[in-house]
Amino acid sequence: MRRIGRRDIVAAILIALLAGAVVTSPPFQTLQGLSLDVLTALRGKLVGDHRDPATSPVVVVAIDGETYDTPPFQGSPTLTWTREIARVLGSIADGGAKVIGFDVIFPSSIERSEIPFGDAPLGARLKGFDRDYLIALRKLSSDGKLVLGEVLSSDHPDRAQQLAVGNNVRGLNVYTDTDHVIRRMPLSFPVGDMRASAMAVELATRALGAKPQTAPSGVTALSGYTIPSAVPNTLTLNFRGLGRDVPTYSFADLHACVEKNDRDFFRRAFGGKIVVLGTILNVDDRKITSMRLSGGYDGTPAARCALPAPATTEQKARSDIAGVFVHANAVRNLIERDAVTELGFPLRSILTIVFAAIVACAACVLAPGGALIAWFGLTAVYAAVAVGAFVHALALPLTEPALASLAALAMMIGYRFVLADRDERFLRRSFAFYLAPEVIDTMVASGKMPALGGEMRNVTMFFSDLSGFSSIAETMTPGELVTLMNEYLSAMTDIIESHGGYVDKYIGDSIVAMFGAPADDPAHARHAVHAALKCHAKLAELNAGSAAFAGRGLSHRIGLNSGEAVVGNIGSRRRFNYTVMSDTVNVASRLEGANKYYGTAIMASEMTVAQTGNTFTWRELDAIKVIGRGEAIKVFEPLAEKGTESAGQTKVAAAYAEGLACWRAREFAKAADAFGRMAEMDPASALFGKRATALATNPPGSDWTPVNILEGK
Template identity: 75%
Template sequence: MRRIGRRDIVAAILIALVTGAAFTSPPLQNLQGLSLDILTALRWKLIGDRRDPATSPVVVVAIDGETYETPPFKGSPTQTWTREIGRVLGSITEGGAKVIGFDVIFPSSIELSEIPFGDTSFGNRVRGFDRDYLIALRKLSDSGKLVLGEILSNDHPDRPDHAQQLAVKNNIRALNVHTDADDVIRRMPLSFPIAGQPVPTMAVELAARALDAKPETGPTGVTNLSGYAIPNTVPNTLTLNFRGMGRDIPAYSFADLRACVEKGDTEFFRRAFDGKIVLLGSILNFDDRKLTSMRLAGGYDGTPGSRCALPAPASTAQQALSAVAGVFVHATVVRNLLEHDAVTELGFPLRTILTIVFAAIITAAACLLAPTGAAVTWLGLTVAYAAVAVGTFTHAIALPLTEPVLAGLTALALMIGYRFVVADREERFLRQSFAFYLAPEVIDGMVASGKMPALGGEMRNITMFFSDLAGFSSIAEKMTPSELVALMNDYLSAMTDIIERHGGYVDKYIGDSIVAMFGAPADDPDHARNAVAAALQCRDRLEELNENHPAFHGRGLAHRIGLNSGEAVVGNIGSRRRFNYTVMSDTVNLASRLEGANKYFGTTIMASEMTVSQSRNAYTWRELDTVRVQGRDEPIKVYEPLAEKNQETQEQGIRAATYAKGLACWRTRDFAKAAALFESASGDDPPCRYFAKRARTLAANPPSADWTPVNTLEGK
C-alpha cells in the first residue's frame, strides 16, 4: 500500500466529484432508466414472484389469436363484434366486476359504412346493428362501471365513434403512455389537462373507482389516492413496478368468454370477475406491443385464466417477450396503485451523492492499491452494491445502479492514469508544484541559493486580510458539485488576482475563505493602504460578478472582509519534514475576528484602528463602534472604509457625519437622541439600523450606572 500525499487526496476528491457528477448529469439520463431495467431483471432472476395470479385485483379480457380464429369472429371485421362484446360485458358485470376499462378503441361503426349495397349503402342496410351494444354501454356507464379509452393527440387523436361517446357520456379516459428517450416505457402518466382541469388516465380512473376515491394532487406535485402518496421523480407520473413480469395478472380469452355466455355459465363469471377490475385489450403479437423495463429479462402477456366453454388451444408454453401487450402496462399501473407498490426512485441529489460516494471509494482504492487490487475492489464493491440494490428493489425502492458502477469504473481508470502520468513523476513538476504553495520570492531564493527552504521566521509589520463568503453553505446546497467547483474557482481566481496586484500574498484558502498578508514576504511600507485598496476592489469585483457572470447571476453572493495591522512572525513554519510559508500572531487572530464581526453591523469591510492609522490618510473612514471580540479582553475601535480620500459621495459624507453624531450621543447615554439620529440615516444602511435598534432598546430600558459603550461580540 503506497503512501499518499495531499496532492493525491485532492486529485482523488476531484476525480470522484467529476465522475459522480458526470454520470448523473442530464446528458446521461438514460442510465437511470437502464438501472430500472437491470434491477427488474435481477430481481426476477434471483428472487422471482411467488404471488398467485388468482389473487390479482385486476384481470385482462384478451382479444387474442384464438378470438380471431373462432366463429363468429373468424373472418369478420371487428366492427361486427360489438354485439358480442356487449353481451360479454354484461355477463362480466353481473359476475360482480367493480369496473371495466377499454384498452381497445372502436373509432368507427359498421352502421356508418358507405360501401354501395344495391340501391343504398351497406351502412343503411344494417342500421340499428349497434343498438344493443350502445344500450349495454349506456347501462354500464350510468352505473359507473365502464370507462372507454382514447388516445390524446394534437395531430391524430383516436376516440370511440360518436355514438359510443354519447352512450358513455364523459366516461372516457386517456390511454397515452410516458416513453423515455430510448423508447422504453418505465413510467406512466397520472393525468392530462383537459379543458384546463387535470383528468385521470385510464388506469388511475379504474383504481380510483375501485377504491371509491378521487386522486388529489397537492402543492408539492405529489398525487394522493385513498391515502397513498404516489412516489415520483418525473412530475405527474408513476414508476412501474413489474414485480410479476406480467405473469401475476390473469388473462381470459374473449372467445372463451363469449362461448361461456352462450353456455349460460353465470357461476364461472362470478368466480373469475367478482370484485375485480377488468381491462379489455388486444394481446396479438403484431398489435400494441410495448417495450418496458421488463425488456432485459422478458415479460409475459399475463397468465392464461381458467377456461369455461372452449378447450384450451394446443400451444407451446409461454415465452418471455421483449415487448408485451400494452393492456398489461395499464393493468400493472392499476395493481401498483391498489397495492401501494409503485417504485420509489431517488431524486437527483441523492443519486448524485451515492454515485460520488461509490466513485470516491474506488478512487481511494486506486490511490492506495496496485491497479489489479483496485480493479478487484471495484468488482467486489459492484457485486455487493448490486446485491443491496436488488434487496431494496424488492421493497419497491430503486437505487441507482449503472451510474455508480460506471462512475466507479471511470474513476478507477482516471486515478490509475493520474498515478502513471503525474504522481509517480514528481521531479518533473517540482518547480510548478512549489509555485502553488510558496510565495514567488521564496521560490526565487530557493533557486538562487540551490537550497530547499528551511524552518525559520522573523518579526514583520504586516496587514492581514481575511475574507469569507456570507451564507455560502445554504447556497452550495442548491448547486451540483461541478457547479460549486466552477463557481469557487472563478471567485477565488478573481479575488486572488486583485490581492496579488496590490502586493499581497495569499497564505491559504479555507473552503470559500481567503487568508492573505500584505508586507511579506516582499517588503511593502504601504502594506496597510494596499490592503484596504484590495479589499475595496474585491468588494466591487464581486458586485460585478453577481451582475455579469452567468455562474454568479441570481445567487446574491456577498463576502465579509476583516483587516488588521501589526507585528507578526512570518516565515517557513511547520515540522522539519513539512512546512509552509505562513504567518502567526495575535494580529492574525484579530483580523479573523473582525471578518466575522461584519455580520453584526451588516458591513462588508471592517478594519482595526491600527490599519486606519497605518493607511496614511489615504481613505475616508467611518468609525463603527468600540467592540470587544471573542478571545480578547481589551476593547478596540473598528472602522469601515467608505472610499479613497476626497472621493466619497455627498450622501456618504452626510451619512458618516450623522452616524458620528449618533455614536457620540450613544456614548454619553443619550439613547433617545442617538436612536433618532441613526433612524434618520438608516434607509439602506445596515449599521445605522443596527445601532438604532440597540439605542431604542436602551432608551426603553436604561442600563445601570456602570454601563460602558463597549459592544461585546459573542461569536467569532
C-alpha cells in the same frame, strides 16, 4: 499497498465529483432508465418475486389470436363484434366486476359505412346493428363500472360510443423515455382548463371509491397512498411479477361461456376484480418496457369455461408485452401501493459521487489490477444491496454509480501515472540496476524513501573477502578468473538480496552490503546473520560441486556490525552513488579482517548480537580493539540458528567459554588447559591456547587487560 496522502485524497474527491456530475447530467439521462431495466432483470433472476395470479386485483380479458380463429369471430372484422362484446361485458358486470376498462378503441362504426350495398349504403342497411352494444355501454357507464379508453391527439372512440358513456372516457397515453422505453405512466392529462385522470388511475379510483388528490407541490395521493413520482405527474411502474401475476381470459372462451350461460364462472372469475379489455397479438400494440432485459409475459392463462385450451399454451419471455398489461400493471401498483420509488436527482448524484470516490480511493491505494478487482467486488456488493432495496420497490441508481466509479478508476490510474507515482517511478529507475526488485517493492510499500543527500539509518553492515585470493588468482587465466568471480559474486549477491540486503559495491573479490537500507527493515541484524550463514554454506557447495571452483578450496571471511550510519546518494553533482558512511562501516570492515587472527569465517560485533534477540546460538570470541577505534568491543561468532547447532559445536563452544572466563580471570594455566582440549578442531581455541600458555609462563603486569589489540586490517 500504496500509502495515500492528502493530495491523493483531494484528487480522488475531485475525480469522483467530475465523474458523478458527468454521468448524472442530462445527456446521460437514459442511464436512470437503464438502472430500472437492470434492477428488474436482476430481481427476476435472483429473487424471482413471483405472486399468485389468483390474488391479483386486476384481470385482463384478451382479444387474442384464439379469438380471431374461433367462430363467430373468425373471418369477421372487429367492427362486427360489437353485439358479442356487449353480451360478454354484461356477463362480466353481472359477475361482480368492480369496473371495466377498455384498452380497445373502435374509432368508427359499421353503421356509418358509406360503402354501396345494393341501392343504399352498407351503413343504412345495418342501421341499429350497434344498438345492443351502445345500450350496454350506457348502462355500465351509468353504474360507474365502465371507462372507455382513447389516445389523446390520435384515435378517438366513435362519437356514438362517446355519447353512450358520457364523461367516462380516459386517456390511454403512456410516458415514453428518450430511449423509447415505457417505464412510467402518466397520472393525468390536461383537458381544457381541467385535468382528467389517466385510464389506470381512473380504474383504481373507482375500485377504491376515493378520488386522487393533488397537492400544490404536484404530489398526488390516492386513498391515503402518496404516489411516488421521480418524474412529475407520473407513476414508475413496478413489474414485480414480470406480467405472470395477471390472470388472462380469452375473449373467445368467455363468449362461449356466455352461450353456455355459466354465470357461476363469471362470478368466480370477475367478482371484486378490475377488468381491462385489450388485444394480445404478436404484432399489434406491443410495448417495450423495463422488462426488456429480463423478458416479460402476456399474463398467465386463467381458468377456462367452455372451450378447450389451445394446443400450444406455453409462454415464452419476450422483450415486449401487449399494451394492455402496461395499464393492468399500473392499476395493480396503485391498488397494492407498490409503485417504484426512485431517488431524486440530488440523492442520485450524491450516491453516485460517494461510490465513485470510494473506488477512486481504492485505485489510489492499490495497483491497477487490484483496483479493478476491487471495483468488481464493490460493484457486486452495491448491486446486491440495490436488488435488495428493489424487492421493496425502492430503486437505487445502479448504472450511474457503476459507470461513474469505472470512469473514476480510469482517471485515478491516469492521475497516478502522470503525477502521483512519478517519484516512485523515478526511484524505481534509479535503483533498478543496483537493487533487487523485491527490495525496491518493500521500500516503496513502506513509504519511507531515503532522502537524497543522505539520512541517518540504523543498519547492519556486511563485509566479505576471499581468503588468499590474490595468490590463487595468479595461477588462473583471465577467462577462468572471470568465470569464477561471476559465479561466486552472483551466488553471494542472490543470497544477500533474498534476505533484504543491498549490495553497495564490489571491490575485487570483496562484497560490501548493508541491511536496513534503502528499505526500512526492523529485523536487519537478524537477516544479515542469516545471509552470512547461508553465504558460508553456499561457498562450501560451490567448492564441492562447481567446475570453476574444483580444487581451489576457497574460503572467505565475513564481518558484521550494526549501528547508525549515513545512507543516501553521495557523490558529486554530476555523478553519485547510493552508499553508506560511518564508523559502523569501518568496524564491520575491521571485523572481516579480524577473522584471520581467530581462524573464523564470520565475526559479528556485540551490537549486532544484541539486535538479533534469541534467534541464534553464539560464542563470544574475544574483546578487541581495531585500528581507528579507541574503545574495545566484544566480538562473537554465529554457530547456527537456535536449536539447530550440532553436538560438536556445543562442545567446542562450552570449552571455549570456560577458557575465555579463566583467561579474563588471569587464570592462564586453566585457560590453556580448557583451550587445549579443542585446539585440534578449533583454530580459535588453538590461538588462545598458545597465548594462555605464554602468559602462564610469563605472567603480565598488574595493568594487563583482557583485550586483544589488532595491529592490521
